[in-house]
Amino acid sequence: MNSHSDPHTDSGATRATTPAATSPKERLERSAATQPAHKISIRDLSIRYGPFTALSGVNLDIPVNQIFGIIGPANSGKTSFLNAINRMDMMRANMNVQGSVLFNGVDVTSWGNVYALRSKIGVVFPLPVGLPLSIYDNVALSPRLRGINNKSQIDEIVERSLKRAALWDEVKERLGSLGSLLSGGQQQRLTIARALSQDPEVLMLDEFSIAVDPVTTMRIEDVLKELKNQMTIILVTNLVQQANRLADRTAFFLNGSCVEVGDTDALFNGKVRDQRTDDYINGRFG
Amino acid sequence: MSIPLEKASTLVAAGDVRNRDWYIDKLFHSFMFICGISAVIFVLGIFVFVFKEGSGFIIHQLDWAEFFLSPKWRPTSAIQASYGTLAMVAGTAAVTLISMAVALPFSFGAAIFIAEFARGKTREWLKVVIELLAAIPSVVWGFIGLMIMNPLIIDIFDVPIGLNVLNSGIILGLMAAPIITSIAEDAFKAVPDTYREAAEALGATKWQVIYKVVLPAAKNGLLSAALLGVGRAFGETMAVLMASGHALTIPGSVFDSIRALTATIAAELGETPVGSDHYQALFAIGIFLFSITFIINMTADLIVRGIKNQ
């Protein structure tokens, strides 16, 4: 780790070792060659809505191919945090993000094509949003947007995504019917299938079980356990035990700041640094 | 192993390429923006072009006192042309006044009925028919004034001519009624149900609820509805041209024929040589009309916005 070394000497060294790293192509290769241990790193992140500060001073690292849990009471800034990662602040006039979010080691604000960035990050909302398209088209939309036109290729992506989201068996007979008319639990799995059809590097789930029955919740949890071998998962949850069951590491957000980050096992076994974390985990408030 | 943070931003991420879709999006954004400001361009365009044609007259010829205070509109007089609009302004004002006297009570009444009493099918049908009322072309209204109302007024009131303030006032009132009704209905609907429930819980009857709670709460909405109605009646052309008698007098009663500002332009523009004083004077009237409706619309909007900000 040389991130604490003097920036001046450091930048000088970098310039010396890679003197010609200026052309886009070369820079591209260089970044591809660098495999950061952390999929996402957050440094001094603050989020404001107009004059109101929703989140401030967050520093944390999200490791590759693990489930990273985020717990915390309502309005603690969890959703805002997710929105900052995939740069949804660009779509909201009053949302202002400061600090840096590094995705594969590169600041997300430096992306020239944010849409390409977002297509690498799948998102699942608290309330399922089935687009008013057929089930098939719901899942096929993302590959089509990426310019895949080959019918058999899309068929394949749709089937694979629906299977990974544990929905295929229920809908394979009626792929042509409207996605927005499925049941809540099915729609949520459809949303997950849609996110998976992007072939994302990161999957962000925001309180996905709010409108889903316990049995479906368990099925989706099983799906997530499978998926974490292939992608990094950020799981925002209002169910403390869900984080306990699934997450490798867990962060606790409270009133717009990140109180504590640590290994889930440690946190849930009382090895906390902050008393508030323990109180929240054990249901003494929130 | 790890990259220094302050260097990270100079890197380009894998897959970060501005592809065709990115450029298409930028292109459409610009295109939509240009179309988006078209309304602004046209409002400015209207002002510029109407002003351009009328400006020569306003700057060199116009006697402001005569224009606003003289009732004598004699643009074609060879000896002493005069351009006074007082009679037309009075005529337009009289017709607008009568039209509002007709439209406001019935529109507000209908809006109350639709918003507070009518349910289900009655309500649907009522709205459909009132929409149809709004769809009748102004020239058909003028025709109705000419062929149906005219003999009717002569018969009923025993007056020599039925093309007058009353005739065109009623017609303009009916024409303005749909828009007033629909805006007033919106204003009533915007009053939260909790207000009504609170009043009803205190034992108020439906009428008391409407009179004491709903009407005061919807006051601004009704005011802006009335203003837009005035704008509508004031700017109407064909109907008032055909139903008002088109006589240049300051009206003394509702049975006098009058001549509206709009109707004067419609009736005379076709016969004036392009660029003549008369032609330019008609454009000057146009500027006057544009300015008044502009003020009316802005005021109505300010009032509506006042409600939203409360």
Add this chain to the structure above:
Amino acid sequence: MNQTATHTSTRFQAEPINLKNIQVQKLFMILFGLMAAVLVIPVILIIFTLLQKGGSAISWEFLTTFPSNGMTAGGILPALLGTVWLVAISLLASVPLGVAAAIYLSEYAPQDHWLTRVINLATINLAGVPSIVHALFGLGAFVAFFHLGTSILAASLTLAVMTLPVVIVASWESLQSVPFAFREACWNMGATRWQTIWHVVLPNALTGILTGIILQVSRAAGETAPIMFTGAAFFLPFLPSSVMDQTMALALHLFTISTQVPGVPEQIPFGVALVLFGIVLIINTCSIWLRMYLRSKKKW
């Protein structure tokens, strides 16, 4: 909980059933109902009178022949076709522009931005400009400045400017009725704004936009003042051969034969008025039907 319930019910029972109050309420309902009826009755009377006095004039021949004898006899063919021309070309101009403007306002424009506010105000004002002022604008801009002369094109463009704000407002409302969550879902999967509009927003707003546009057809067909000096003629013995020609129009024809030409038999102008109102009525019915169909087909 239980206590509140009893409390409420006793209060309602304590309230004496006031017969007079109920009667007053009925009275007011009837009063307001009658006021609404005052707005309904003219529509019915007008339809009835036009049918009664103009119905006899309507025939296939009436619709397909030229006026004759100094417009005191014959049909309305050139006026009817002229109106179709004017409306079609004006829609060709106003619909793409208006829908695009609505897309900008609904999908791109930053909220609470001064420019957005200015655009909204301009739209409101454009809708409120008197039709005769639109005529002056058309004359000054299209006929004179852009050298289109008095032509179908100049008249259509004038009509287009006039109908533009209503196309914008109708399309905007329709776009806004598409839930915001759909857009968010698309953006989050990496769709550009335009892809979101094209794949999800527009398809779901289309029928609503169409309803608004259909209403514009009827409005444009009935307008007289804006075309009077920009391209419509009182009488032409031939059909227009290009958009640079003048044309007759139904609305202006009604004005002409009922005020400018003496000795026209009564049923002819009534017949013209009936045709004009009939067109408007049919178009409006279509639009209402479409709206009801749309409501029954809601996808979310």
